[in-house]
Structures are given as C-alpha cells and as structure tokens.
Amino acid sequence: MASAKDSHPVKLARPNSTASEESKVVVVENGKMVDVQDKEITMEGLCSISSYDQWVWVAVSGPLPKPRYKHAAAVVQEKMYVFGGNHNGRYLGDIQVLDFKSFSWSKLEVQPQSEASELTGTTSLAPCAGHALVPWGNKILCLAGHSRGPTESLSVKEFDPQTCTWSTLRAYGRSPSSRGGQSVTLVGDTLVVFGGEGDGRSLLNDLHILDLETMTWDEFETKGTPPSPRSEHAAACYANRYLLVFGGGSHSTCFSDLHLLDMQTMEWSRPEHQGITPEPRAGHAGATVGENWFITGGGNNKKGVPETLVLNMSTFVWSVVTGLEGRAPPTSEGSSLVLHKVNGEDFLVSFGGYSGRYSNEVYALKSSRKSSVPSGQINEPETNGLASISMAANSSRGVIFEIEELQDEKTIKRADTSKTLLQAVKGEKNQIEEKLNQEELQSSRLKQELANVETKNVELTKELDLVRNQLSAEEARASRLEKEVSDLQQRLQKMEALEKESELLRLEKDADSDDSSSGSNQRPGDRGFWRWNG
Structure with a gap:
C-alpha cells in the first residue's frame, strides 16, 4: 500500500493507443485512487458505451490486479470489490477495488480491529478460490471456497469497506460442510447455498438456508427431484420466491439442465423452456437484470462457450444476446459478472477468467432489456440534478x-x-435480433457438423488408403509365393526325370551284371570255392 509521500500519477492506457490520445491522471494515496481531473473525464468509463448488447473492452487506470479466475466480486456504493481467486494453482487473498466513477483500480490492505460485538472475532481471511461474495447493506459477506488449510464447516465472513476489516460472524444452527464451487443466492433476507464440491472432491446437491436477521442455519427437506450433485453452476432468484439453478458439472460431464425451487413449497421442478437449447457448461457466471438472467462464459469438456445467453425467468425463453470471437474474458471460465447502473442504464461488468490464459481485463455490456422488479422498491441514486x-x-x-x-x-x-x-420498436428489434442470433447459432452448428463430417471423411480416406496399401502388399506377396511354387514344381519335374534316368541306368547295370556272372559260372570243371581249398 502506498503512503501519501509515495503518491505518483498513473495514466490510463489502452491497447494500440497513440501518443495523441488524451490520458487520464489519478494519484495513488493510502491504497486509494484519487482523481485529479474533472468529473466529466472520470465518468467516461461506462457512459462512453453507446451500443446495446455488445461486449466492449473498457480502459482502466491504476495498478492492474494480478490475472485470476474463480474469484468473486460484489458492488457496494459505486465500487466493485474483487477478492481472492486462483493464478497458476496459487490461491490469492488480496482485495482489489474498481471505482466506477473514476474507473481506476486500487488495492486495499486489511486493517486489524480490536472491537467485536456480534462477531466471533476479526481475522485476515485466508487466500481462497471458488467462494462467493454477497453485498449486504454497506458490507460484503464472504462464504465458502477452497483454501490451503482444511476446514470442517462453512463459516460466514464479513468485510467492512469503511474500516477495511474482515470479521467472522457468529452463526447458529448446523453449519453446512466446507465446500467450493457452490452457488450462494440472496433471496429476500436469506442466503441459499446449494451444491458445490466438498472435501475429497465429493460432489454435493444439498440445500442450506441462512437467515440473515437471526444468523441461523437451516437445512430444509425438499420435495420433487433436486438437481444432481454438481459444482461450478449458476443460480438466481426470481420474484423473491423462486430459486433457479442452471448448468454446472461433475467430474466427468457438464450439464445444461434448468431446475426451479419454489421457496414457499420447497418443491423442485424442471420447467419446460423455449427458444434455443443452451450448450452444456460449467464455470459460467450469471447476473440478473429484472426478470432477465444473463449467463456468460463457462466451458465443457470440448471447448469454451462464446455466446452470452439470457433467460426470461417469467416465460423460460432462452435467447442469445451476443457472441465474442477468440478468447475474450466474458467467454472464459471462472470470470466474475456484476450489475451496475449508470444514468438509468443497466451495465454488466465482467472481470478476469481463464481461457488458455489468465485475464485481468474489464469488459462491459449495456443491456437493452430494462429492469423490472417483481416486488419491493428500488431506490436509484441521482445521476443528474x-x-x-x-x-x-x-x-x-x-x-x-x-x-x-x-x-x-x-x-x-x-x-x-x-x-x-x-x-x-425496441421489442421488434430485439425479436429480429433474437431470430438472427438463432439463425447464426444454427448456421454455426451446421458448419461445425459439416466440419466434423469432412474430418470423418478425411479419416476414412486415410483408412481406405491404408487398406489399399496393405492389399497391394498382400498381392505382391501372393505373386512371389506363386512364383516360388512354380519354381519348386519345375525342380520337382526335373528330379522325377533324373530318378527315371537313374532307374533305367540301374536296370541296365543289373542286366549287364547278370549276363557276366552267368557266363563265368557255367564253365566245366569249376568247383568254386571248395576247389581252391581242397
């Protein structure tokens, strides 16, 4: 953290910027970014985005956070707080702040605190990833997550941005087991924790509810068929009554299913959705704009998912908002997604993620779908006089x-x-754009299928060439064998002829021997052997 005497100016930088572009200057003081220019310049960040439903890279100033994924983010009082995450297998424990007014980054240093009332004590939170941050009043609650040290139960931490202190809240009832990759959803005055990955890589599908008024944990028995055990899914609340769970993954597969839990009857169901069919994904991020639930990023066992989807939670109609080429952070796995309002416009802000590389970039999307709140009241800060x-x-x-x-x-x-x-007009435009997006998605799928068929055809052609080569080799071998057999037959015939000649010669020899022996044995007076020995 920089001290006042270490203050130094930091210029806004944008890729491929030229020397003629005007830079913004801020000063780092006590770990915070202090503007030294007028408000018109420092408020340009999101207000400069003119197009709807398109992801736009946003220039920021200040020291950039370390690239990361599986971190968590929450918005409190015009600032986005980012905590933790993972970089190259290392857990992070820093707190980074993006001021939406100046669009500048700063790093906060956790301060010690001596007093605690409803707290079990203050702490410097251990580095972790796969956790959740939930804004509650002017403070931020942190739940769950994986860390180096083993833990038995899930604890609730509270961060106070005013004092820059972490505290552990005292909770009653039976706390859930420790886990990471779960979903934590604010439903009224309660936090709903579902699923995740526990110790020993065990996948979970249990449901726990924390009453924030009494700080009491409850584990409810539900009716119907709950989602299968999973982690890295997304969850959202609709009308302060319904919990929706989408996607996620197990150790071997990713899901694209949608589940609905009625918090009054505690019954699970599978709503029939319309529109496009989402691809399976895990590690995606979600944020709600009224009754519209935006889903960005994530991936499956084959690839990342470039399309940004939106689910109308009142009609269960899926549609494609936009897509990104390449590996931009909103398409990556483990990025964060928050909602921020400026001048009555709704902006989705994406940070970080992993898509072959770790990111620390900020992207924003101005939504054409306006907020509509099922119940309660929303007080927006004044954006002009x-x-x-x-x-x-x-x-x-x-x-x-x-x-x-x-x-x-x-x-x-x-x-x-x-x-x-x-x-x-906007409604007709959105319908046309949705149809166009559906056609583009269908065209993309057909192109992919065609590419797969062509790849298969190439593989089959290679196999056919290999079989032909083997057949040619076998034909050559058979030809050689036939020639060898023919040579052996010729040699056999010669041997037979030689044997006949040899037999004739032997017969002739035997005949000559008989003639000569008969003539010598018939002479008179011969006594043979007895004569010479008589």
Whole structure:
C-alpha cells in the first residue's frame, strides 16, 4: 500500500493507443485512487458505451490486479470489490477495488480491529478460490471456497469497506460442510447455498438456508427431484420466491439442465423452456437484470462457450444476446459478472477468467432489456440534478416510474407515447435480433457438423488408403509365393526325370551284371570255392 509521500500519477492506457490520445491522471494515496481531473473525464468509463448488447473492452487506470479466475466480486456504493481467486494453482487473498466513477483500480490492505460485538472475532481471511461474495447493506459477506488449510464447516465472513476489516460472524444452527464451487443466492433476507464440491472432491446437491436477521442455519427437506450433485453452476432468484439453478458439472460431464425451487413449497421442478437449447457448461457466471438472467462464459469438456445467453425467468425463453470471437474474458471460465447502473442504464461488468490464459481485463455490456422488479422498491441514486426517479411495485412483474419536477401534463403524455413507440420498436428489434442470433447459432452448428463430417471423411480416406496399401502388399506377396511354387514344381519335374534316368541306368547295370556272372559260372570243371581249398 502506498503512503501519501509515495503518491505518483498513473495514466490510463489502452491497447494500440497513440501518443495523441488524451490520458487520464489519478494519484495513488493510502491504497486509494484519487482523481485529479474533472468529473466529466472520470465518468467516461461506462457512459462512453453507446451500443446495446455488445461486449466492449473498457480502459482502466491504476495498478492492474494480478490475472485470476474463480474469484468473486460484489458492488457496494459505486465500487466493485474483487477478492481472492486462483493464478497458476496459487490461491490469492488480496482485495482489489474498481471505482466506477473514476474507473481506476486500487488495492486495499486489511486493517486489524480490536472491537467485536456480534462477531466471533476479526481475522485476515485466508487466500481462497471458488467462494462467493454477497453485498449486504454497506458490507460484503464472504462464504465458502477452497483454501490451503482444511476446514470442517462453512463459516460466514464479513468485510467492512469503511474500516477495511474482515470479521467472522457468529452463526447458529448446523453449519453446512466446507465446500467450493457452490452457488450462494440472496433471496429476500436469506442466503441459499446449494451444491458445490466438498472435501475429497465429493460432489454435493444439498440445500442450506441462512437467515440473515437471526444468523441461523437451516437445512430444509425438499420435495420433487433436486438437481444432481454438481459444482461450478449458476443460480438466481426470481420474484423473491423462486430459486433457479442452471448448468454446472461433475467430474466427468457438464450439464445444461434448468431446475426451479419454489421457496414457499420447497418443491423442485424442471420447467419446460423455449427458444434455443443452451450448450452444456460449467464455470459460467450469471447476473440478473429484472426478470432477465444473463449467463456468460463457462466451458465443457470440448471447448469454451462464446455466446452470452439470457433467460426470461417469467416465460423460460432462452435467447442469445451476443457472441465474442477468440478468447475474450466474458467467454472464459471462472470470470466474475456484476450489475451496475449508470444514468438509468443497466451495465454488466465482467472481470478476469481463464481461457488458455489468465485475464485481468474489464469488459462491459449495456443491456437493452430494462429492469423490472417483481416486488419491493428500488431506490436509484441521482445521476443528474434535474430529476429523481423512484420505482414501486404495481404487480408481481410490473413497475411504475414516477417522474417528479415535470411541469406540463401534455409533455408527459407525449413522452409516454414516444416511450411506448420506442419500446415497441425496441421489442421488434430485439425479436429480429433474437431470430438472427438463432439463425447464426444454427448456421454455426451446421458448419461445425459439416466440419466434423469432412474430418470423418478425411479419416476414412486415410483408412481406405491404408487398406489399399496393405492389399497391394498382400498381392505382391501372393505373386512371389506363386512364383516360388512354380519354381519348386519345375525342380520337382526335373528330379522325377533324373530318378527315371537313374532307374533305367540301374536296370541296365543289373542286366549287364547278370549276363557276366552267368557266363563265368557255367564253365566245366569249376568247383568254386571248395576247389581252391581242397
């Protein structure tokens, strides 16, 4: 952490920037980025994005965090806090802060704290990955995650950005077992923990609920068929009642299934979805904009998933928002995704991830799908000095916008009419874009199938050439054998002729021997052997 006397200017840098481009200058003081330029310049980050539903690389200033994945991020008071993660197999324990006003990074140093009331004590949280960060008021809750040291149960940590201190909250009831890669979803005043990977790489599909008012853990028995054990999935809450779980993976496969849990009846179901069929994936990130659930990144056993999907949680219709070529961070595994509002616009902000390399880049997407809150009230901070906007529930899915300090009722009617027409045009545009995205996705799939067929054809051609070569070799070998057999037959015939000649000669010799022996034995007076010995 830099001290005041170590303050130094840091310039914004963008890839392939030229010397003529104007740089922003900030000063690092006590670990925080302090702006030295006017607000018009420092607020350009997200406001400079004009196109909807497209991922845009965003320039940032300050010392860049170490590239990482499987970290966690949360937004509190116009700042995104990033904690932990993994880099080259090493767990990280730093806290990085991205100020959305100045779009500058700074690193926070955890401070010791001596007083604790509802806490079991203060701590410097151990480096970890696969955990979850949940904003709660002006503080941040951290749950679960894998770390070097073994732990038996899941503890709840709290980070106070004002004092830069970690604390362990005292919880009651039976705490869940330690795990990483689980989902932690805020549903009303409760945190719902589902699944993950426990000790010994055991996959889980248990459900635990933490009441944040009483800090009490409960493990509920559910009805219906729960999702199979999994980790690295995504979960979201709809209408403060329904928990949705999508995707994830086991040790051998990835999933593309969608599950729904009614938190009132505690019953699992499999809703029938419409639109496109999502590809299996694990390690993806999710964020909700009203009733729309955005899913980015992740991968399966074969490849990463480049398309950004959105699920309308009220109709269960899947559609493709956009896609990215190459290995940009929003398409990678283990990136973080948060929602931030600027001037009434909804921005998705993606950071980090792994897609063959570790990333520390920031990407943003301005959503054309507007927020609609099923119940409750949203208080947005004023983004200009002209008006303040409040939203209150009109129905389970409707929102009424009251605009103050307008002077003319006719102007309101004309604005409403224009807004209605604009929304209708945007709706038609979104439908056309969705159809176009579906056609592009189908075309991409057909191209992939064609490529697979061509690859198979090449493999079969190679096999055919190999068989032909083997057949030619066998034909040559058979020809040699035939020639050898013919030579042997000729030699056999010669041997037979020689044997006949030899037999004739032997017969002739025997005949000559008989003639000579008969003539000598018939002479008179011969007594043979007895004569010479008589």
